[in-house]
Amino acid sequence: MTLKLDKKDLKAFLETLMDEYDLFAPVQLAEGVSIYKKIDRPDDVDLSTSNPQKPAKEVFFPQSETMFRYEKAGKQQQMTSTEGVEKKRVILGARPCDIQAVSILDDVFLGKEYKDVYYGNKRNGTTLIGLACNHPLSTCFCPSAGGGPFLRKGSDIFLIDLGETFIVELLTEKGMTFQKNKFFKEANTKEISLAQEIEEKASKKADASVPIEGIDRRSDLMMESPFWDRMHEKCIGCGVCTFLCPTCHCFDIVDEALTNKGQRVRNWDSCLFPLYSQETSGHNPRPTGRERTRQRLMHKFNYFPKNFGRVACVGCGRCILYCPVNFDIRQAINLTSAKGIRKVKDQVDLTRR
Amino acid sequence: MEERSKAIQDRIREKARELLLNKTVDLIIGFGEGSFPLRTTPRFIRDPEKTDRLIWNSFCENNLATYLHKFNKFKVGIVVKGCDARSVIALSLEKRFKPDQLFLMGVPCQRMVDRRKVKRAVKGEILRAFEQGDQIVVEGEEFKTILKRDDFFYPSCQVCIHRNPIQADVLVGDPVEESPLIEIHPEIQEFAKKSAEERWKYFEKESSRCIRCYACREACPMCYCAECFVDSSNPKWIEKSLSPSDLEFYHIVRAYHQTGRCTGCGACERACPMEIRLTYLTQKLNRDVKELFNYETGIDTKTLPPLSTYDMEDKQDFIK
Numbered sequence: 001m002t003l004k005l006d007k008k009d010l011k012a013f014l015e016t017l018m019d020e021y022d023l024f025a026p027v028q029l030a031e032g033v034s035i036y037k038k039i040d041r042p043d044d045v046d047l048s049t050s051n052p053q054k055p056a057k058e059v060f061f062p063q064s065e066t067m068f069r070y071e072k073a074g075k076q077q078q079m080t081s082t083e084g085v086e087k088k089r090v091i092l093g094a095r096p097c098d099i100q101a102v103s104i105l106d107d108v109f110l111g112k113e114y115k116d117v118y119y120g121n122k123r124n125g126t127t128l129i130g131l132a133c134n135h136p137l138s139t140c141f142c143p144s145a146g147g148g149p150f151l152r153k154g155s156d157i158f159l160i161d162l163g164e165t166f167i168v169e170l171l172t173e174k175g176m177t178f179q180k181n182k183f184f185k186e187a188n189t190k191e192i193s194l195a196q197e198i199e200e201k202a203s204k205k206a207d208a209s210v211p212i213e214g215i216d217r218r219s220d221l222m223m224e225s226p227f228w229d230r231m232h233e234k235c236i237g238c239g240v241c242t243f244l245c246p247t248c249h250c251f252d253i254v255d256e257a258l259t260n261k262g263q264r265v266r267n268w269d270s271c272l273f274p275l276y277s278q279e280t281s282g283h284n285p286r287p288t289g290r291e292r293t294r295q296r297l298m299h300k301f302n303y304f305p306k307n308f309g310r311v312a313c314v315g316c317g318r319c320i321l322y323c324p325v326n327f328d329i330r331q332a333i334n335l336t337s338a339k340g341i342r343k344v345k346d347q348v349d350l351t352r353r
Numbered sequence: 354m355e356e357r358s359k360a361i362q363d364r365i366r367e368k369a370r371e372l373l374l375n376k377t378v379d380l381i382i383g384f385g386e387g388s389f390p391l392r393t394t395p396r397f398i399r400d401p402e403k404t405d406r407l408i409w410n411s412f413c414e415n416n417l418a419t420y421l422h423k424f425n426k427f428k429v430g431i432v433v434k435g436c437d438a439r440s441v442i443a444l445s446l447e448k449r450f451k452p453d454q455l456f457l458m459g460v461p462c463q464r465m466v467d468r469r470k471v472k473r474a475v476k477g478e479i480l481r482a483f484e485q486g487d488q489i490v491v492e493g494e495e496f497k498t499i500l501k502r503d504d505f506f507y508p509s510c511q512v513c514i515h516r517n518p519i520q521a522d523v524l525v526g527d528p529v530e531e532s533p534l535i536e537i538h539p540e541i542q543e544f545a546k547k548s549a550e551e552r553w554k555y556f557e558k559e560s561s562r563c564i565r566c567y568a569c570r571e572a573c574p575m576c577y578c579a580e581c582f583v584d585s586s587n588p589k590w591i592e593k594s595l596s597p598s599d600l601e602f603y604h605i606v607r608a609y610h611q612t613g614r615c616t617g618c619g620a621c622e623r624a625c626p627m628e629i630r631l632t633y634l635t636q637k638l639n640r641d642v643k644e645l646f647n648y649e650t651g652i653d654t655k656t657l658p659p660l661s662t663y664d665m666e667d668k669q670d671f672i673k
Binding site for chain 2: 029030031032033053054063064135137138139230233234236237238239240243244252254256265267270273274275289320321322324325326327328330331
């Protein structure tokens with residue numbers, strides 16, 4: 001049986017969700033600028049825009065997170081844990097790319113070797129309500145990265161926007177617990193076929209031609225390639241692409257301390273910042289944009305696949321859309337293809353300094 | 354408008370080729386075709402046969418002067434708008450380059466088009482965009498809309514009074530007529546009317562969106578400290594989290610460090626992925642410097658910025 005949720009019931013549905021869960025969904029901060037945020041009022045939820053600037057990873061891996069607090073009173077030292085989570089969470093309205101990215105982060109933070117308690121406490125028990133992407137943008141390339149605008153994998157519940165109503169697909173055990181939800185009704189055949197139509201159209205639209213397949217092997221011998229000499233030139237070294245990337249997960253741990261008390265905090269960090277690799281001695285093993293840009297791309301397309309069996313890119317296109325200088329990761333990927341490498345050789349060898 | 358742009362583009366290509374062929378410069382920094390509509394991208398050319406990759410239109414929004422720090426060992430030919438040229442002068446006064454190291458190809462600027470504003474003017478994704486006379490034509494899957502170019506300038510471009518590059522080595526277009534001095538920056542004026550509380554609220558709201566990616570800092574040609582105060586760990590001036598006080602601290606100090614140095618190009622604002630609007634701070638500082646010291650950044654190639662020097666006659670009535 002295929003279910004549906006009428007948009008006029010959305011608010012009431014969200015209210016019941018919020019009784020039981022902490023609800024996270026896209027919220028507009030300013031015109032055209034949104035992030036995933038904990039919802040206090042259902043009216044704040046905004047499912048009308050495409051992907052929020054900041055990806056859904058922030059729900060489990062906040063940009064800035066207190067790990068514990070400490071205080072010294074006389075000779076007593078007191079530590080307070082901050083790893084607990086009050087309520088189970090629901091993410092509503094994440095696009096398939098962001099959901100696929102969460103599964104990549106699961107590999108990192110909840111892998112065989114290391115389990116990150118801060119990530120795990122938030123992630124375990126979270127229900128992911130995905131939202132199909134009816135209008136992939138021209139900068140999207142999820143099918144090239146093993147995804148798709150209607151990829152259900154990773155979602156517990158999957159919504160398809162039909163205009164006045166959402167088709168609701170319950171995909172996992174967690175999702176099935178919503179089977180009896182009073183706002184979910186049976187969808188009629190017309191609605192089901194409309195959903196299929198939208199799916200077909202969207203799937204055709206998303207770009208499947210970016211040559212990611214095999215890039216981990218192709219990039220094996222590229223470490224000292226002249227490719228990097230020019231690649232980085234226009235990069236100004238800000239953190240937009242890495243911070244807005246749904247899979248980037250580097251962090252830095254600092255103590256924010258006063259004389260007698262303080263807290264240990266972990267903050268997102270970016271391999272494009274010089275400080276990221278700066279050593280205490282003053283030496284920086286990645287002294288210029290050349291090495292830093294190389295790190296960003298090699299981590300995504302070479303080291304990560306070696307460690308986890310897949311690339312750390314889901315093709316969401318945020319890094320392309322928001323880069324202040326239009327550094328386009330698709331062009332970088334293209335240049336690693338056989339044809340691209342010939343082109344780079346032509347361009348670089350003669351003029352190399 | 355597009356004919357004028359085309360003529361400028363031809364001149365840029367021609368001049369760039371000549372400079373490279375004669376080895377006057379090692380490389381050219383200009384604009385190239387972007388990877389999606391309404392976008393151009395900084396382009397670096399070393400081969401004289403490839404200068405046809407340089408373009409010119411109303412979407413050349415980046416201030417390329419920010420790259421000069423990276424290439425300070427080379428002779429560089431650079432495409433500059435009015436504001437970019439002022440940045441170069443300001444940087445020269447701060448002794449960032451040797452005098453003969455740069456060749457400025459100055460473009461009398463037609464004011465740049467705000468691509469976010471254009472995007473918001475239509476429903477659906479823009480898949481093609483081009484200029485036609487004084488219009489911008491944007492097309493998507495199911496629409497074709499014609500917009501008036503004049504309605505879509507970047508805020509910083511709207512109020513620009515120095516569109517003609519000062520001290521360019523060559524002008525690659527006919528000078529444009531400068532707008533008369535805009536007596537009071539409309540945004541500042543509007544802001545000044547608000548109560549202190551309202552002003553703080555606005556500032557708080559804008560800075561709260563900051564994600565500390567430092568795109569504003571990196572896009573700004575004048576932000577080139579070897580170690581930015583936010584990155585210093587000894588002494589540590591600021592924490593690295595997203596607490597409101599740290600975000601506010603960063604944005605205030607960034608703005609104040611620009612006093613008498615900012616050209617108002619707006620690169621910081623354009624670079625921001627969260628669309629934080631704080632240029633009113635730097636614009637206000639620019640205005641204060643103009644009023645107190647009669648100094649405008651990047652206009653005079655000899656006089657040092659007022660905060661880099663002192664004079665016995667300097668105003669000091671603000672000291673109480």
